[in-house]
Amino acid sequence: MEKKLLNLIDSHCHFSEMAKKEMNTQQIIDECFENGLEACLDIGIATNDIKERIKYKREGVYFAVALYPSFSEKDYIVEVEQLEKNIIDFRSEISVLGECGLDFYWNYADATRQLELLEMQIDLANRYNLPVAIHCREADSLLVDFLSRKKLNQASIIHCFSSDMVFAKKYIDLGFKLSFAGNLTYKKSIEIQEACRAISVKDILVETDSPYLSPQPIRGKLNSPGNIHYTYDFIAQLKGIPTTRLANQVKENFYEIVK
Template identity: 30%
Template sequence: MTKRRGERPPVPEALPVPVVDAHTHLDACGAQTPEQVREILDRANAAGVDRVITVADDLASARWAAQAATWDERVFAAVALHPTRTSTFTDADRAELTALAARPRVVAIGETGLDYYWDYSPPAAQHDAFRWHIELSKLSGKTLMIHDRDAHDDVLKVLDEEGAPSTVVFHCFSGDLDFARACVERGFVLSFAGAVTFRNAGALREAAAWVPADHLLVETDAPFLTPHPFRGRPNEPYCANYTLRDIATLRDVDVADLASTVTRNAERVFNLGDVVQSQ
């Protein structure tokens, strides 16, 4: 942990090639208005993070994310009901999420999955909601964005039983090398947040060093999981810069090369080029 817990980390020198923050929560970062969204994205641009996927965890957040993605061309959205919110999940909720998922700047169904760390929602409700979101991903043609906390085996079991959508991203990947191999064997993409920079995260760092380059994304999960050496301070999309640089060192590759690869991956995974062309 660093001191100055209430202060944002400094904005680092821009990356030589811009990257996409594959998972952030702009509303939880304090943005509510178009002007506040623009301020956050301007800071990100200064660090070489030129686009973000802002992700919902409840219906109000899903409405906001879908709207915010129309305020700034650098913002795209993902919509879903977070597994910890699934103790009540009504037909009206499902209908609204289905409508939001159809919007062109909504590029993913997420975050959805299983969370056995918190007990806000019983496992049965989480499983039912997860299966429904998998089906929505298939019907909408949008990427499935997975939240997996202390539930590795069951997440894979449900995906295997339901049949995974064509594109699946494990947001804030938290597994070890064996789990990474199991995911990549299934064609899934692994997105690494600031936790991969923590010096006590040996198993996670081993997975990040191994994962094939075309299965790798970088994210912030802001305002959470601020990367080392600023752990404990507020996170924002520009901090993806720190995480990418750390992963480049871990993998012993050039920062510009890794940034180029991560950008191509994000554009492919979320069909960002197609979204821009459709505007």
């Protein structure tokens, strides 16, 4: 059997959201690893979701925990305290703090609140020596400005990078790797494609953001880590290198951050 996911890593997926969409999540995960998937990072979005997600634990599955930007409209001080308790309780299972960040598309709260919540979570990450996976929607200028002042003590990830070459270079200069999702493969994503072409393979990660953002051939359908190969192939073609070479480098990049 040809293993179409051999050596590939999905740096950002949501098992809990897949389950909510009534996808057969455990079976999908098992099939991905049978097909050669090297690893995936299951991302947290809510205070206690790790308690549910931990059941998917197996070799090659890594976990992140964090409060999604939507928590900026809540009483987030209490939530961050509880998040810290979970980091302590699940310390040996948690590899990344994510996803947290800024979202001015959905505009959950004003910039002050969104930035405060992000800063509190970066402080948490620094306290426990965790890398951070950052969500950014329509907030690149503010985020770059913030990250230039706020230091993270671990090399970290900009999840679903969806901006242009200028911001790509700024994030890389700040020590981030850029994780590309299925939206890279859409016809209109010219700027993201240009950015991806311009940067070094050493700064690239690849993700599905399952169950969202399915790549072009299956756009509109529910996504799973089993579709990660479409985005690898797309990036390899964009950069004129074999997919196997891209996969080897992304693997190195991923394990530089996720342990």
